Amino acid sequence: MYTEQANILSEHFGLKNNLDSKVTIKPIGNGHINTTLLLQGDNVPVVVQKLNTYVFPQPNKLVNNSRLIEQHLVNKKQNNNYDLEIIKHVATLNQDYLIDIKGDSWRGLEFIGGSYSEDVVANVQQAKIAANAFGQFAAALEDFDATQLFSVIPDFHHLAKRIEALKEVVELDKHDLVTCAQDEVDFCLNQQDLIDELETLKTQLPLRACHNDTKINNMLFCSKEHNAKAVIDLDTCMSGYWLFDFGDMVRTFCSPEEEDSTNLDNVIIREDIFEAIVEGYVTPLQSLITRAEKQSFWVGAKVMCLMIGVRFLTDYLDGDNYFSIKRVGHNLDRAKNQFTLYRDLLKKEEKLRVLLD
Ligand code: ADP
Ligand code: GN1
Ligand code: MG
Numbered sequence: 001m002y003t004e005q006a007n008i009l010s011e012h013f014g015l016k017n018n019l020d021s022k023v024t025i026k027p028i029g030n031g032h033i034n035t036t037l038l039l040q041g042d043n044v045p046v047v048v049q050k051l052n053t054y055v056f057p058q059p060n061k062l063v064n065n066s067r068l069i070e071q072h073l074v075n076k077k078q079n080n081n082y083d084l085e086i087i088k089h090v091a092t093l094n095q096d097y098l099i100d101i102k103g104d105s106w107r108g109l110e111f112i113g114g115s116y117s118e119d120v121v122a123n124v125q126q127a128k129i130a131a132n133a134f135g136q137f138a139a140a141l142e143d144f145d146a147t148q149l150f151s152v153i154p155d156f157h158h159l160a161k162r163i164e165a166l167k168e169v170v171e172l173d174k175h176d177l178v179t180c181a182q183d184e185v186d187f188c189l190n191q192q193d194l195i196d197e198l199e200t201l202k203t204q205l206p207l208r209a210c211h212n213d214t215k216i217n218n219m220l221f222c223s224k225e226h227n228a229k230a231v232i233d234l235d236t237c238m239s240g241y242w243l244f245d246f247g248d249m250v251r252t253f254c255s256p257e258e259e260d261s262t263n264l265d266n267v268i269i270r271e272d273i274f275e276a277i278v279e280g281y282v283t284p285l286q287s288l289i290t291r292a293e294k295q296s297f298w299v300g301a302k303v304m305c306l307m308i309g310v311r312f313l314t315d316y317l318d319g320d321n322y323f324s325i326k327r328v329g330h331n332l333d334r335a336k337n338q339f340t341l342y343r344d345l346l347k348k349e350e351k352l353r354v355l356l357d
Contacts, residue, residue, distance in 0.1 A: 006024070012093060012096075012108075015039065015040075028047070049108075059107075062235055063107055065152060070087065070089065070234070084136060119216065120258055127273045132284060135283060138242060139288060142208075157303070210244060216249075218232055220232060242289070244303070245281075246277070246301065251305045253276075262337070315331045
């Protein structure tokens with residue numbers, strides 16, 4: 001697979017010393033959006049990504065956004081104000097950052113070797129390390145002017161609009177699937193209180209430059225030391241509220257099961273992991289974060305567990321156009337999993353909320 005593209009890309013990136021040099025290409029990671037592959041020729045390997053233009057219709061704007069963040073972090077690092085490695089774009093020999101191959105948009109990223117990503121957090125220590133990395137990333141963007149960023153996905157974390165989108169696909173029911181998910185649909189359409197709570201909160205919080213996709217596999221651990229190596233997947237960096245970044249960590253770190261697990265009895269919020277996220281994330285933000293912001297994290301946790309479930313459910317009913325799937329009903333499984341997690345979060349409110357005081 002992708003042999004032709006591998007040859008074209010390796011020429012653009014100058015990875016072959018001779019015409020008959022061999023290149024290899026293989027998939028890496030478990031991202032749901034782009035196609036991510038490791039390309040190896042005679043020289044250093046390059047991560048190549050076929051950008052998902054259904055999700056990101058203007059890939060040049062996306063690359064431009066990530067490169068602005070990249071440059072900001074490089075400056076920080078030069079001044080010893082950022083310790084992590086930085087995910088950097090690789091220019092082609094013609095100094096381009098996007099390559100068109102048969103209508104597909106490809107880009108190159110420096111491979112961050114000696115690293116691994118996780119899909120499930122193994123223990124408290126790992127949660128603290130990862131949350132701390134996302135906290136360092138957020139702190140480093142504190143003086144970044146987020147108005148420079150193009151809104152690659154407008155209203156990305158707008159719960160009310162996500163529920164409206166669900167209503168639309170339910171009304172259309174193009175694939176005759178609503179009956180397979182009626183309980184889940186009813187559950188989502190009954191969440192007006194959370195929508196209202198979020199809208200009120202937003203008026204009281206500072207807008208920040210956010211990562212917006214702080215799931216556990218969007219950071220890399222060091223293979224040797226098992227400490228944090230890099231925050232990656234900067235595609236959705238846009239202005240927003242830290243509560244969403246906190247919430248997405250809760251959503252993806254706290255469950256001992258993968259996001260698509262159908263073993264719903266095991267889908268729970270691990271309280272000690274929640275506590276580790278608070279400590280890990282807030283420590284680097286100590287001098288920046290407001291009290292209201294820290295308290296808003298509870299709403300962030302609820303919103304993200306529910307909202308990503310709503311998005312999976314919407315995509316299921318819409319015919320699986322957005323998230324990559326590996327089996328029929330995959331998005332419905334993911335949605336059920338997220339709603340289970342959301343319900344467990346609500347059950348544990350009393351114990352968890354105090355950790356944010
Ligand atoms: P998606 O947008 O589809 O989620 P990501 O940019 O998150 O794509 O990449 C998917 C996975 O590929 C990551 O979770 C990580 O495991 C791996 N990966 C991506 N970029 C790099 C890199 N530069 N170095 C090492 N691994 C990477
Ligand atoms: C997608 O790209 P990836 O796999 O890191 C999605 C996130 C969802 C996540 C659910 C651009 O993240 O918003 O929370 O799947 N990214 C985009 O796992 O929609
Ligand atoms: Mg990703």
